[in-house]
Structure formats: structure tokens, C-alpha cells
Amino acid sequence: MQENHSWFAQINPSVKLAALLYVMLLLISTSRLQVTFALLVLAAVGVCCSGWQLSTLFLRLMPYSVLFLLTFWMMATFGKGETELWTFGWFRITEESLTHAWLVATRMLAFVLLSVTFVATTDATRFVMSLIHQCRLPVRLAYGFLAGLRFIPIFRQSIRTIRQARRVRQQRSFWPWQTFFDISLPLFTTSILRSEQIAIAMEARQFRVNRTYYVEPVVTRGDLAFLLIIVTLATSLRLFV
Amino acid sequence: MMQCEHLTVRYPDQDYPVLHDLSVTIDKGETTLLVGPSGSGKTTFLHVLAGLMPETIEADVSGEWTTDGTVGMLFQQPDDQFCMQTVGAEIAFSLENRQIARGEMEDRIRIVLTRVGLDLALTTPIAELSGGMKQRLALACVLALEPDILLLDEPTAQLDPHGQQLMMELIEELHHDPDVTLVLIEHQLERCVTFADRVLVFQTGQIRLDGPPRDIFSEHRTVFLTKLGIAIPRLYPYTLGTMPAEVAAERELDRPPVREPVSTEPTFDLVDVTVRYGKQTVLERISLTAHAGEWIMLVGRNGAGKSTLLETLAKLLPVQSGTIQLFQTDLKKWRDRMFYRQVGFVFQQPEFQFLKQTVLDELAISCPSPSSGQMNDALQHYRLADVAAQSPLALSLGQKRRLSVATMLLERKAVLLLDEPTFGQDAETTAQIIDVLRQACAAGTTLIMVTHDMELVYQQADRVLVLGSGNIQFDGSPEELFQETEILRDNQLFCPVSYRYQQQKEGIRHAGKPFMVRSN
Amino acid sequence: MNSWKMKEIIVMMMLAVACGVLYLGWSTLWLPISAIFGPVGSNWMFGIWVIASPLVAYIIQKPGAALIAEVVAAAVELFTGSHFGLSALLIGLAQGIGAEVAFALFGYRTFNTFTLMLSGLFAAVGSMVYSLIVNGFAYYTTTTLLLTFSLQLLSGALLGGLLAKVIVDALVKTGTLNGYAIGRQRKQRAA
Numbered sequence: 038m039q040e041n042h043s044w045f046a047q048i049n050p051s052v053k054l055a056a057l058l059y060v061m062l063l064l065i066s067t068s069r070l071q072v073t074f075a076l077l078v079l080a081a082v083g084v085c086c087s088g089w090q091l092s093t094l095f096l097r098l099m100p101y102s103v104l105f106l107l108t109f110w111m112m113a114t115f116g117k118g119e120t121e122l123w124t125f126g127w128f129r130i131t132e133e134s135l136t137h138a139w140l141v142a143t144r145m146l147a148f149v150l151l152s153v154t155f156v157a158t159t160d161a162t163r164f165v166m167s168l169i170h171q172c173r174l175p176v177r178l179a180y181g182f183l184a185g186l187r188f189i190p191i192f193r194q195s196i197r198t199i200r201q202a203r204r205v206r207q208q209r210s211f212w213p214w215q216t217f218f219d220i221s222l223p224l225f226t227t228s229i230l231r232s233e234q235i236a237i238a239m240e241a242r243q244f245r246v247n248r249t250y251y252v253e254p255v256v257t258r259g260d261l262a263f264l265l266i267i268v269t270l271a272t273s274l275r276l277f278v
Numbered sequence: 279m280m281q282c283e284h285l286t287v288r289y290p291d292q293d294y295p296v297l298h299d300l301s302v303t304i305d306k307g308e309t310t311l312l313v314g315p316s317g318s319g320k321t322t323f324l325h326v327l328a329g330l331m332p333e334t335i336e337a338d339v340s341g342e343w344t345t346d347g348t349v350g351m352l353f354q355q356p357d358d359q360f361c362m363q364t365v366g367a368e369i370a371f372s373l374e375n376r377q378i379a380r381g382e383m384e385d386r387i388r389i390v391l392t393r394v395g396l397d398l399a400l401t402t403p404i405a406e407l408s409g410g411m412k413q414r415l416a417l418a419c420v421l422a423l424e425p426d427i428l429l430l431d432e433p434t435a436q437l438d439p440h441g442q443q444l445m446m447e448l449i450e451e452l453h454h455d456p457d458v459t460l461v462l463i464e465h466q467l468e469r470c471v472t473f474a475d476r477v478l479v480f481q482t483g484q485i486r487l488d489g490p491p492r493d494i495f496s497e498h499r500t501v502f503l504t505k506l507g508i509a510i511p512r513l514y515p516y517t518l519g520t521m522p523a524e525v526a527a528e529r530e531l532d533r534p535p536v537r538e539p540v541s542t543e544p545t546f547d548l549v550d551v552t553v554r555y556g557k558q559t560v561l562e563r564i565s566l567t568a569h570a571g572e573w574i575m576l577v578g579r580n581g582a583g584k585s586t587l588l589e590t591l592a593k594l595l596p597v598q599s600g601t602i603q604l605f606q607t608d609l610k611k612w613r614d615r616m617f618y619r620q621v622g623f624v625f626q627q628p629e630f631q632f633l634k635q636t637v638l639d640e641l642a643i644s645c646p647s648p649s650s651g652q653m654n655d656a657l658q659h660y661r662l663a664d665v666a667a668q669s670p671l672a673l674s675l676g677q678k679r680r681l682s683v684a685t686m687l688l689e690r691k692a693v694l695l696l697d698e699p700t701f702g703q704d705a706e707t708t709a710q711i712i713d714v715l716r717q718a719c720a721a722g723t724t725l726i727m728v729t730h731d732m733e734l735v736y737q738q739a740d741r742v743l744v745l746g747s748g749n750i751q752f753d754g755s756p757e758e759l760f761q762e763t764e765i766l767r768d769n770q771l772f773c774p775v776s777y778r779y780q781q782q783k784e785g786i787r788h789a790g791k792p793f794m795v796r797s798n
Numbered sequence: 799m800n801s802w803k804m805k806e807i808i809v810m811m812m813l814a815v816a817c818g819v820l821y822l823g824w825s826t827l828w829l830p831i832s833a834i835f836g837p838v839g840s841n842w843m844f845g846i847w848v849i850a851s852p853l854v855a856y857i858i859q860k861p862g863a864a865l866i867a868e869v870v871a872a873a874v875e876l877f878t879g880s881h882f883g884l885s886a887l888l889i890g891l892a893q894g895i896g897a898e899v900a901f902a903l904f905g906y907r908t909f910n911t912f913t914l915m916l917s918g919l920f921a922a923v924g925s926m927v928y929s930l931i932v933n934g935f936a937y938y939t940t941t942t943l944l945l946t947f948s949l950q951l952l953s954g955a956l957l958g959g960l961l962a963k964v965i966v967d968a969l970v971k972t973g974t975l976n977g978y979a980i981g982r983q984r985k986q987r988a989a
Contacts, residue, residue, distance in 0.1 A: 057884065065932050107833050117939040137937035144934075145885075152876075152884040161877055162363050175799040177807055180371075182870060184361035185811030186877055190405060191357070192819040195630060201594045202631035205623045206643075206685070207615060213827065214957055217846060221820060222968055223629045226671045228812040229974045234358035235812075236805035237325075240334040241351045242423060243375040244804070251370030251383050291976050291985070334804065336977060635968065671972040 043088025045158040051171040052260040053159065056267040057083075057151045063275045064144050070136070073143045075278045079271060080150035087157045094153075101149050108145050112138035161186060167254040176246045184235050188228070195224055280304045280327055280427060280459070285341035287322055287331065287483075296322045298483035299341070304476075306346070306426075309453045309460040311470050311491070314480030315507040316704060320463045323480070324351065324429045327461065347426030347459075354432045356412035365391070365407075365415060366400025372422035390418040394448055408580045410441020417448060428452060430462035436702055438580060438730040440770040442466060465704075467511040468775070471495060481506055500528075509705055512775060518782050526783075531776045534737045537755075540572040544606075545693050545724045546591060551600035553583075553590050560586045562748040563600065568693070573715070573725045575735050578745035579770050584728040585626075587745065588695045591726065592623045604693070619689065626697040628682035632670040637662055637681060640670050644685040652688075660684040661710070676707035683711055687718055694718065696727040700734065712738060733774040736760070744769050802860065806978065810854050814867040817850035818874025841949040845957025848921035851897030852914040852962035857969075859979035861898075861906050864917060868894030889928050896924025909980075911963050918958025922950040 045053070064076050084094065116138060118131025165183055168174040199220050203209075210216045281303045288295040297319045304310055312320045325331055328351040332339050353359050362368040369387045378386065387400060394414040398407075407415065413433060420428065430449065434442040446469045452458050453473050464470050471477070477494040479487035486506075487494055495503070495514055503510060512529045513521060526532065546568040553561040560583045568574055576584045589595045591602065593609055602609040604620065625631045634640040641656050642648040657663040660680045665673055670681055679699065686694055696715075700708040712734070719725055729735065735742050736756045744752035744759065746769050752759055759765070760773045824846045832840035854867035872890020876883030900917035901909070926947055929935040935943060966980060975981040 061884065061888070107829075110833070112934060112937060115939065115942045116937045117942075134937065137934055141934040141937070144932075148885045149882065152880070152882060156876065156879050156883050162367055177799060177802070177804065178866070180361055181804070181807040181811045182873075183363070184808055185815040185870065187360060187363065187404070188812060188815055189819060189874060189878060192816050195627075196819065196823065198625060198627065198630045201589070201592075202623070202625055203633065204594065204614070205592060205618050205621075206631065206633060207618050208633050208643075213843070214846070214961055217820065217824070218961065218965060218968075219633065221816070221965055223632060223671060224816055224820075225813060225965065225969055226972050226974050227627070227629055228816050229809055229969070231355075231358050232809040232812040233805050233977070234353065234355060235361065236803075236808040237330060237334055238351075238353055238359040239361055239808075240804055241328050241330060241353075242372050242419065244371075245375055247377065248374040249377050249380055249383075250374060251367055251380060253380065635971070669968070669972045671974070 041088040041158060043086060043158055045083075045087050045154065046160075047259070048158075048263055049171065049254050049256050049260045050159050050164040050167040051254075052256060052264050053155060054164075056264050057155055059268055060151060060271045061148060063271050064147055067275060068140060069278075070140050070143065072275055072278050073140055073147065075274045076271065077143055077147040077150070079274060080147045080154070083154040084150045087154045089153075089157060098149075098153070101146070104149075105142050105146050109138045109142040112141045163252055163254055166250065166252045170250075170254060171256060176248070177244075180239070180244065184239070188231075192224065192228070195227065196220060199223055279306050280345045280461075281343065282326070283342040285326065285343055286339070287319075287326060288338045290336055290338070294483075296337075296483055297326070300483070300485060302478065302485060302488070304459065304461065306459055307456050308475050309473065310462070310476045310478060311467075311474040312461065312463045312478050312480060313467070313508050314486075318480040319483040320480050321431055324431050324461065324463065327427070328429055345427060348423060349427045349429065350420035350423045350425030351429040352413075352417055352420050352431065352433050354435050356409050356416055356436060359416045359419070360404055360412075363403055363405075364400065365396075365398050365402045365404060368404060368415065369419050369422050372419045376423065386422060390421045393421060394418045395444065408441065410437045410444060413437055413441065413445060414448065417445075426457065427459045427461070430460065430464070432463050432465065434464065434466055438770075439732065439772055440579075443772075446470075465509070467509060468513065471511045471514045479503070479506070479508070507704075507706065518775070518779055521779060523783070526779060531779045533776075533780055537740055540740055541570045541722075543570045544568065545570055545604060546726075547603040547606070549601050551590065551602055552598045553586055553595060554598050555586070559748055561590065564748075564750055565600075566743070566750065566753070568724045568726060570692070570724055571719055571722045573719050573738060573740045574727070575739040575742045576726065576728045576745055577730065577732070577735060577742060577769070577771060578751075582745045582769070583748050584745050585697055588623070588697055588726065588728060591693070592621060592695055593617055594623075620692040622686035622691040622694045624682055624686050624694065624696040624699050626701065628678040629671055631682055631685070632678075635669055636667055637670055637673070638666045640681060640685060641688065645688040656684055656688060660714075676703060679703055679707055680710065683714060687714060690721065691718075691723055693724045693726065696725065698728050698730065700729065700731060708734075732772055733776060736774045736777050744771070799862075806858050806860070809978065810858055810863055810867055811870060813854050813857070814850050814870035815874055817853065817867070818871035821847055821871060822875065822878070822880075841946050842953050843957070844922065844925070844950045845918060845953035845955070845959075845961070848893050848897060848918055848925070848954050848958040849962050849965075851894055851921055852917045852959045853966060855897070855901055855917065856909050856914055856962060856966050857975060857978050857980045859906065859909050859983075861902070864901055865891075865894040865898040868897060868921070885932075888932070889925060892924040892928040893921040894924070896920035896922070909983075911960065914963045915955040915959035918954040918956070918960070918962070919951055920954075921958060922947075922954030925954075926950060 060076060060079065064073060067073060113130050113134050116134030118133030120132035123130045162183065165179050169176060169179050210219060283301050285297055285300040286295050287297040312323065314320055325335055326339065326343060327345055328349050331337050360368050362371055366387055369390060370383050373383050373386060391398065394417050396411060396414055396418065404412065434445045437445060449462065450473055453460055471491040474491050477489065477491050478485050479494060492515065495511060500510055510529060512531060521531065544567050548564055548566045551561060551564045552559065576587065578584055586595065590597060604612060632640055634643060638653060641653055645652065657666055662677060662681060665677060670678065673681065683699065699711055715725055739756050742756050742759050743750055744765055751769065752762060752765050760777050766773065828840060828843050848868065850867040850871040851864035855864040869890045872886045875886040897917040897920055900913055900920045904913055969975055970980060970984055
């Protein structure tokens with residue numbers, strides 16, 4: 038997650054998250070395709086305001102069309118219904134399942150667009166700091182979480198090395214969970230040892246809960262106005278479409 | 279000032295105390311160097327002084343200790359001292375802890391960054407820095423605490439030579455600051471003894487010797503210190519020009535053994551190999567032939583593509599263009615099963631290559647038909663007999679390294695690829711590993727090894743390759759490389775001390791001057 | 799949160815993040831399988847996605863560990879910039895609450911094979927409730943639904959709970975967990 042220079046990036050991360058989660062709740066609360074579609078349009082407008090170039094956006098979202106089709110396919114072929122349209126092997130498409138497939142896949146797509154809006158416009162550190170100040174996230178948890186976050190790329194590299202080593206030593210497991218065990222054991226061992234070092238280093242730097250903050254997000258009037266607009270707009274779409 | 283009286287520390291899962299009845303006083307402004315074998319209690323002593331015991335690190339502590347002023351501590355692993363994403367936020371973390379007002383932070387951050395010689399934007403992600411830069415950033419974070427007492431726990435052990443040099447310069451600068459009391463553990467004694475005011479020699483939790491470096495490293499103590507496993511600084515108290523020949527021989531400044539010519543039978547054969555990582559070209563048109571029984575060392579800056587070359591040779595990365603052959607057969611035509619019986623790979627982090635739950639099983643799956651006699655020999659040879667039933671992940675650093683080398687050498691390989699196998703290891707383990715690698719080499723295995731240790735290159739390599747910006751910039755013997763000052767400088771490489779000593783000796787002999795013995 | 803040591807917080811976070819990174823890999827394995835075999839044929843794999851809770855709770859043995867671990871592991875998806883980030887976070891929350899309930903029922907005093915498997919099972923229940931409400935699982939045919947759910951429950955208990963037990967027990971043998979609740983528990987039993 039990294040913020041860009043769009044207008045969305047200016048909004049307080051917690052407020053932004055609350056607004057987006059509210060829209061997600063509304064999406065969950067309805068089973069009407071029209072309403073879902075209207076909220077999808079709202080989410081799409083949000084994405085367009087998130088500072089992406091349309092061409093990049095298109096490329097980034099391409100894989101999700103596959104997922105859209107997948108979700109659609111699963112619900113259409115495995116969903117319940119009476120009016121049979123097509124069968125093949127264990128796949129069975131009915132009129133009802135097709136309707137539900139539209140609903141669930143559209144909802145999923147709207148979720149994806151809302152996520153894009155958030156992820157593309159929010160800086161990880163600022164988000165966590167905002168959780169401390171606006172949502173009372175305990176300070177030690179927040180900084181511990183940030184410390185762990187640094188290790189995402191490091192762990193990815195570790196897993197890559199472990200897999201290479203297994204290849205060199207020609208070690209293969211038939212069951213996938215055996216592979217999971219073999220990879221996770223060295224990964225977890227090193228992360229436990231390193232955790233200990235990090236905790237010591239943080240406390241040696243006099244880490245304490247009473248502190249000042251380099252990044253201290255506040256809630257402005259603009260943020261509240263944003264929240265109000267989104268809530269009103271989404272609620273009216275939910276109620277009146 | 280710091281003072282300890284009858285300090286005894288015992289860790290909960292150990293029978294014997296790690297520090298035993300220790301009493302010492304360290305004065306303000308003094309620079310103290312701690313030496314001693316691993317496990318002698320040096321790090322624990324620093325942890326106590328840093329105020330980390332018994333709250334942060336659980337231990338039974340008795341006795342008294344006092345420290346006047348703020349204490350800051352720098353640790354060994356650059357990567358394990360951070361908790362934020364960017365350079366600015368990381369230094370700010372120290373300032374936040376001291377409750378410095380936000381308005382003041384940015385100026386203070388820039389001041390400490392300048393002090394450690396880092397010219398970086400505050401938004402630079404820490405992940406983009408090299409190991410040496412990370413360690414200097416970690417020092418900046420400690421300096422942001424404005425400590426009166428600075429504790430340094432092997433701050434250069436995990437850095438490449440270039441990073442080590444910059445770090446040592448910073449430490450020496452801090453030593454000259456009269457307000458800072460320095461206590462450091464450091465294995466690179468060479469440089470430290472030139473400025474340390476005092477040396478404490480630790481053994482089994484006690485201070486055995488205490489005095490200025492001149493006394494501690496005086497010649498009549500050489501035997502005692504060597505027995506403790508403490509490396510004698512190789513030049514002290516002499517300089518390169520004044521070292522007597524007989525002392526030089528004892529301190530391994532001698533010329534490496536004459537290299538035997540290696541066979542002309544090729545193992546790996548590379549022609550115009552190009553490797554890309556995404557859009558970035560890491561290796562460009564590399565051509566190279568390795569021979570049986572040849573020990574090739576790869577040197578170069580961080581990110582020069584050394585590890586990529588090893589991974590490519592190990593058939594772990596795809597080649598974009600060019601051909602790689604092993605025994606005249608293209609790599610693509612080798613079946614994995616056959617290929618990896620010929621080619622082994624020792625990874626930089628040994629724990630990532632272990633597959634089994636005990637050391638014995640780990641060794642057993644490394645040979646085609648393990649017999650119990652062979653297993654016992656291996657356990658003895660690699661000095662792992664005591665830990666045969668333990669999990670490989672529970673071993674010490676040195677044991678892990680020996681096991682990882684053992685698993686690759688139990689079955690004879692045509693080629694062994696090694697990614698910095700001696701990095702961060704103590705002198706003893708390094709010597710053992712070099713020894714088994716020498717034997718493998720003599721038996722005809724080609725060794726291709728990435729290293730930063732130029733002394734090792736000088737003493738052991740048949741051939742050295744300098745890799746820089748994706749190309750082979752040099753290919754020849756170590757002695758030839760050491761004459762190429764430009765290549766050395768461009769790739770942040772240094773001539774090892776023993777080579778420079780040889781040069782000096784030659785020069786003096788040619789000038790017809792006798793050797794001078796002078797202590798300074 | 800005050801009874802937590804800093805190293806317990808960090809180890810929880812690091813293991814949860816490591817689990818999160820492993821989840822990402824497991825997802826790439828799951829996608830093609832689920833397309834072909836549908837919800838029934840792919841849900842035996844489900845349990846891995848809830849392993850963070852029993853794993854971390856078994857090591858730390860404190861209230862909240864199971865919930866936080868699963869949410870953090872799910873958050874990895876958000877913080878790697880995945881476009882499923884927000885939904886992942888919600889599913890993680892549902893699973894974490896389920897897993898936490900199992901330990902709460904026993905007053906956070908019992909951490910054995912049974913409670914760990916129960917925690918994996920309850921995490922599956924949490925996940926199902928989410929799927930019913932959000933992913934429209936109620937629209938699946940009754941057979942599909944029942945088969946999916948029983949597979950998830952089984953997988954949650956085995957690949958979540960039991961595998962977590964096996965992994966942590968192997969970790970204890972390496973000696974790295976001596977300073978945590980699980981390590982101390984072992985030592986007391988040995989003494």
C-alpha cells in the first residue's frame with residue numbers, strides 16, 4: 038500500500054475505511070441486482086477518483102475479470118434452482134442460479150473496486166497511525182504490527198530460497214500439507230529468533246506508550262463532509278433504486 | 279560512568295551462570311573493547327548495561343550495577359533493529375520515545391543522518407538500503423537517543439568490507455567525542471586496537487585480563503590469548519612496514535601455498551549468458567569455463583549479480599539467451615534428478631536448506647546409500663556427534679553451517695556452488711569449512727564460491743572473478759587482481775593485509791634495507 | 799494488552815505475517831482447483847487459511863492472540879496491495895472470532911490437541927457464516943452446501959488445528975520457543 042497524490046489520498050485513512058466498509062455493508066444487505074449494480078457504479082466512480090491512469094487501471098483489473106467469471110461460473114453451475122437451462126457432467130445451470138450468479142459476482146466486483154480505491158490511496162504507516170489516534174488501537178500492538186509488516190518481502194524471499202533448496206536436494210512431498218509443513222518450519226524458526234531480536238532492539242530504544250508522534254493523522258471537516266456525502270449517497274442508492 | 283559489583287547473571291534454561299561475580303568500573307569518555315570466545319558473556323554484559331535485564335530479557339540477575347546517563351545500543355543484525363517502513367519514520371521512532379515535539383523532529387533527523395554519512399530522502403524505504411547503509415541508519419537511530427553511553431555489539435560482523443570500513447570510521451569518530459563512553463564487542467581487532475583505551479578479556483563469565491591494548495596484546499600473552507580462541511590483531515603493535523618476518527609467519531601473513539595447476543577438463547561452460555529479472559538485466563553476455571578441481575571465487579559489490587550467477591548455474595533461474603553446458607551437455611537437457619547429483623548448492627542461510635527433523639536424518643538423506651559407519655564418520659568429521667539427535671534448526675550458527683556443507687559433500691559432486699559460506703562465522707568454523715572444501719577441491723570438485731573475504735581469496739582461490747554491473751570485469755589469479763587498482767576501486771574491493779605485507783617485504787628486499795623492529 | 803511482553807507481541811505479529819505470506823501461496827494453488835472441482839472439490843484445502851489462530855494462540859496462550867493473529871494474517875493481503883484486501887480483512891475477522899471462542903470456552907487454560915482442533919473448527923464456522931451472508935452460499939444447492947460445509951469443518955480442524963499442533967510441537971524441539979508460554983509449559987511437564 039502506498040499513497041498517491043489523488044484527492045482520495047488526502048482523506049483520513051480511518052474515515053475512508055469507515056466509508057468504504059459502510060458501502061460494503063450495504064452491498065451485503067441487499068439481494069436486488071439493480072441496487073448491487075448501482076453501488077457497483079458508485080464504487081467505480083470511487084476508483085476513477087483514486088488517481089490511477091485509466092490504462093493502468095484497466096491492466097490491473099484484467100485478472101479480476103477472470104475471477105468475476107470464476108465466481109459467476111461456480112454460482113451458476115453449483116447454485117440451486119428449478120428451471121434447468123443446461124447440464125454437463127456435474128455442472129447444472131438453472132435460471133435461478135444464473136440470477137444469483139449475477140448478484141454474487143457483481144457484489145464481488147464491487148468489493149474489489151472498493152479495495153482498489155483504499156489500497157491505491159492509503160499509506161500503510163499513516164493508516165496504522167490513524168488507527169492509533171482515531172480508533173484507539175493499542176500503541177504496542179500498532180508498532181509491533183508495523184515491525185511485522187516490514188517482513189512481507191523478506192519472508193517471500195525466504196520461501197523462494199527454501200523452495201530452491203528443496204529442488205536442489207530433490208525433495209518432493211506428495212501431500213500439499215507436507216510441503217506446507219516443510220516450508221513453514223524453517224520460516225517460523227527464523228522468524229521467532231528474529232522477533233526476539235526486534236523486541237530487544239525496540240525496548241533498547243526506550244519504546245514506550247507515552248510518546249509523541251511523527252505522523253499524527255487528524256480528522257478534518259473535509260473528512261467528515263466526505264463521510265456524510267458517501268453515506269447519504271450510498272444509503273439513498275440502497276433505498277430508492 | 280558505569281559500575282558493576284558482583285554481577286551474576288543466569289538464563290532460565292541454563293545450569294551455569296553466563297556472568298559470574300563480575301566487578302568492573304568504566305569511566306566516562308573511555309573506549310572499552312570487549313574480547314573473548316563466543317559464549318563468554320560479552321553480549322550479556324552489554325545487555326545488562328543497556329538496562330534490558332531482567333525485564334526485556336528474562337534472567338536471574340544478582341549484584342549491583344549503575345549507569346550514569348542515557349544508554350544506546352547497536353546490535354549485530356542490521357535488519358532486525360527496525361520497526362518502521364522509511365528512513366525518516368525509523369529515526370523518528372527514537373525521537374517519539376523521548377517525547378520530542380513533532381516540530382523539532384525533522385531537523386534532528388537530518389542532523390543524525392548527516393552524522394552517519396547518509397544522504398537520503400526521509401521517505402526512502404528501508405528495504406532499498408544495502409546492509410552497510412542499514413547498519414549506519416541503525417546507528418543514526420541510536421544517536422537520535424543522544425546517548426551518553428554507547429554499546430556496540432559486533433556492529434560490523436554482518437557487513438561487507440566496504441560497509442565495515444565506513445562503520446569503523448564512524449566508530450572511531452565517536453571515540454573522539456569526549457562526552458561519549460563507548461563499549462564495543464568487535465572481532466575486527468585490527469582497527470579497534472589502534473584507538474581503544476582499554477581492553478577487557480572475557481572467559482566463562484569473568485574478566486580475565488583488563489588493561490590498555492598495549493599490555494593485553496603484548497607478546498608474552500600471545501599464547502594465552504590464542505588458547506582462548508582470540509585472534510591476535512595481525513599487525514599490532516607493528517605496522518605493515520615494521521613487522522618482523524618471524525612474527526609475520528606466526529600471524530599468517532605469509533605468502534599462500536603455491537597453487538597447483540588445475541586440470542583442463544571442463545565442467546561448466548558458459549557462452550554469452552544473459553539473465554533478466556523482470557525488465558532488469560542482471561547478467562549480460564557472460565562467458566566462462568570452469569575446470570575440474572578448480573576453486574573459483576566470485577567477488578563484487580552488493581547487487582552485482584553474484585548470487586544470480588550461482589542460481590543460474592544451479593538451474594534455478596531461466597536463461598534468456600546464450601548457452602550453459604555441464605560436461606558438454608546443455609543445461610536444458612539435464613534431467614533434474616541427474617543434474618543435482620552432480621551439482622550442489624550451499625545457501626547463504628543454512629536453516630533454509632534443512633529438510634529433516636534430526637541432524638542424523640539430515641545427513642542420511644544426503645548420501646545415496648547411507649551406512650551407519652559412514653554416518654558416524656561424517657558426524658565425527660564435521661564435529662556434529664554431540665548433536666546428532668537434535669533438530670538441525672536448534673544448532674548453533676557454526677554447527678548449522680558445517681551441517682549444510684556436509685549435506686552437500688557426502689556424495690561427491692562435480693560442482694559445488696557456495697553463497698558466502700564463511701560469512702558471519704567465527705575463525706574456527708571458517709578454518710574447518712575451508713579445510714573440507716580444500717579436500718573436495720583436491721578430489722576434483724569444482725568450487726564456485728561467492729565471498730567478500732579478500733584474505734580468503736588470496737589464500738585459497740585458484741581463480742577470481744570480479745562481477746560488476748552484470749559483466750565479468752576481471753578473470754584471473756588473485757595476485758593479478760591485486761595489481762589492478764582501478765578494478766579494485768570501482769568494485770569497492772580491498773587488497774588483503776597479507777598481500778600488502780608481501781609487497782612491502784619484496785620492496786624492502788629490493789631496496790636492500792634490513793627489516794626494522796620497532797614497537798609503537 | 800499490558801500483560802503482554804513486547805517479545806510476545808512481536809512474535810505474534812511476525813508469525814501472523816509469515817502465515818499471511820504462506821496464505822498467498824496457498825491461494826495460487828487453490829484457484830485452478832476450485833474452478834474445476836467447484837466449492838466441494840476445493841474446500842478440503844480450506845483449513846490452511848485459519849492456521850494462524852491456533853498456531854499463535856498455542857504459543858502465546860493469552861486472550862486475544864487467536865483473533866489478532868488471524869486478522870493480521872488476513873491484513874497481509876491488504877498491505878501487499880491485493881484488491882481483495884478489504885474482503886480478506888472481513889473474512890479474517892470472522893474466522894478469528896470463531897477461533898478465539900474455542901479458547902475462551904475453556905477459560906484460556908486448556909491448549910491441547912482438542913482445543914486446537916476445536917479452534918480450527920470454529921474458525922471454519924465463522925468463515926461459513928461470512929460466506930452465507932456475503933458470498934451467497936445460501937444460493938448453492940443443498941447438497942453442495944452441506945458437502946462444502948462439512949469439508950470446511952473437517953479441514954479447519956485438521957489442516958488448521960491439528961497441523962498447527964504438529965508444527966508448534968516441532969518448533970518446540972528446536973528450542974526457539976523456550977521463552978514463551980508453550981516452552982515453559984513443556985519444561986514444567988518435564989520437571
